[in-house]
Amino acid sequence: MRGDDDEQHYFDPTQITASLPLLPFDNQVGGHGSFFRFSKQAICKAVSKKEQSFYEHLERQLPELLPFIPQYFGIVNVTYSADSVPHIVFEKNKHLLSDWRACHHRRSSRRHSVSAAREQILRDIFTPQAIQERLRQVNSEFRRPSSFPERRQHSLLLPADQDDPLTAVSSSPTSLSPPSPPPPPPSSSSKSTSAIASRRDQQDDDNDNDQDIFVMDEDMTLTTTGDDWKTREKPNNPWSMQVYQRDQQKMKHDDHKEYIMIEDLTDGIHFPCVLDLKMGTRQHSVYATPAKAASQTRKCQQSTSAALGVRVCGMQVYKQGDFIFQDKYQGRRLSPIEFRDTLVQFLNNNGCVQIHHIPAVLHKLRRLAGIIRSLNDYRFYGSSLLMIYDGDETSDKVMDVRIIDFAHSVTSQDPRHEFSYPPQHPNQPDDGYLLGLKTLTICFEWIYKTHGGEASVLTTLDQDENDVFEGIESRAAMCGV
Template structure:
């Protein structure tokens, strides 16, 4: 069992001025790119209301915390308008609170194995959605989780390793840019070509996924991105091979497994796919930043729990909930646009539509990807069929999923005056786990709170206030009810097929 000691005298700034963020490869939806801060935490571009809403729920509704991605605070990240423009960097001097949190750990110790400290042996692995944890249990999990995230980033060996990755990545980026200038189309052409491909209802990988779990020890690292072997997954866009212009940050080199097992950084990713939607939003954002002429750009991110951590083959379903997706401060054009999307999709009738999906097809050893454009085209029967596709025969998840959905519905029904406009519900399970595995579970998490409303919000300037403001969010409840109905039907139909 490996243990890492904190040293309250160690200053990360003596090794580096900051750390680069890494692309997050399991992003199935959204309009802006997510980045990976550590093995357990990701960064999402900050919206003031979303950050406030996380803090508000944490303070006022601990019963909802098991259904949220754990919020860890705000970060400032700098995009350099030079050779380092590939990835944003968290500059330590611009993130004093982050270092204060690290220093506050003092000389404590943290176990980096599967168990937490002696006081909380399983608190990070327990499925809190299976019961109703009290506020103290939630706070204990939060404290332990935050310790691990900080240790993964700021202990000396982890920090030195990350700096080596950055150096290697910049060298390879410079080489790649030279090759692109003479042998490949411009990045603008790739962006234009990406969207039509992603509009296909089913994007399949062209190569089998290596189902062997990647070691959490760090291999011989020649670049900043994730490493895979000769059977590495790629999307049908085949962006990571054949001379494409996709950013080096998303490319996958072959791993010769000449590993250095002594590293304690352990934030190297699992062997997972690169979702083509995540590639598209990353490249679009990078292109916009490269066109700016105002020097370095600083953006604010919220730091959240990575819900795909420790998942070998992440199967992710992004469900946009409710039958109203425009916010209370929307203008008329936005209101009409969002209303039209709801009316012309399953959002109107069911209160839910598919906004993105990736699923591991275990029989074919590949991933399928679906985007939000496919989700808008589905009718009620097509929506149900895609739920079946998402489970890929793993119907043992349904009883637990129904239990969790019913628990969440009871909580939402008790939240009078709240509205979760345009938020999503994520369903996540590991497609690489055997069905009879004791840790094979399905997770249910609420995300995307930029347009949400709490009872304490000032309604004076609302352009489109909620109907029945003293009641719960009936649109969100309709979406949960529809999911319960569809998954129940799927389960019953399967039982009838298998019964003698």
């Protein structure tokens, strides 16, 4: 019987190892805490109790917003060591082993407590093949003296200030692409026009195993293959490397932290092109200190956030066999027109602006705006909008649009009397976020028309969606559109 088969095929990962090493996540373009690749389909990031509760609130109260956020898979305890990579220690994550066992008791009521998505993640980490492949990759990744050697980055639009604590870019303001793209096959190991130092911006908020153990029946359904872990070209994003190195340097002794597991939005993408947009006209939390509120307000006023409701927080783009990058410090210095041009550069893949993505993106932006507009007293301070597409010209994947980073978000149920800096317009939606969505919509429409798109295609969008920005003052003229 099937239940007996499942029990027979159950594999106890503690027979092989007491922990699983975590792989660095290579496609992180923003943020100030390390992301790790938990499985093929999930990554983990340091938890904020507020962000955890916000994810859980969205699942319970706002199902209409779930298509616009990464899927949330719960909590794991990550163990840090001063002389080793971060690990998932089974003794500190017994809930994972319990869920893995539950996946094999299909007649048990506990079986229904494990979602299909979470079960797949457990398959991706706990089958013998998965553990074998993970250990092989980690051994390969960290066999070098420095697992993350210092890299260099390309500037898309602007030369960074030479006194910037993190970047010193040598390319000219008009250099919109790498000086000399390397020949194929694609590689990111020698992309250099600017060194990234590992100093921190003090004001920024922001073992070989017995192979017989791995032998299983060929007809077993709970399997994973090494190829599952190798579908992406590794960009060696300098921001990912810097954040990882900084976190490792801070570890003076063994420690463990709670991380949330969320969907890896780059899963299945060969050449991940990622744009991180900080949304809204305000970034500081309702619980911010006066110093933090002043600092975040100043950053908004000195960037496109205050005027446009959005600024670039990080980007990586695949171009002609190479990845190029832009970090948040460059993003803060962009003028409105340069912000628009950065959107063009994000879509400029393999020498052609990929305008075929734009109609679907516009539809998603308007749908998202309609949802945000209906959420009185919700605020998404400090959140980002991620846009992701595959730089592989043979890919037919559509561009993904998701909201991330909810540590400073506010729900309608949060106690207002505890706020140090309450929203200025209670009983209303997040107009600053809506302004950013409107700016993006107008800019993408301009890009579509300017680069040969048929205007008639844009008219097919639902008329109702065109009204979602009613009353939101447009400042997109500052972008030259």
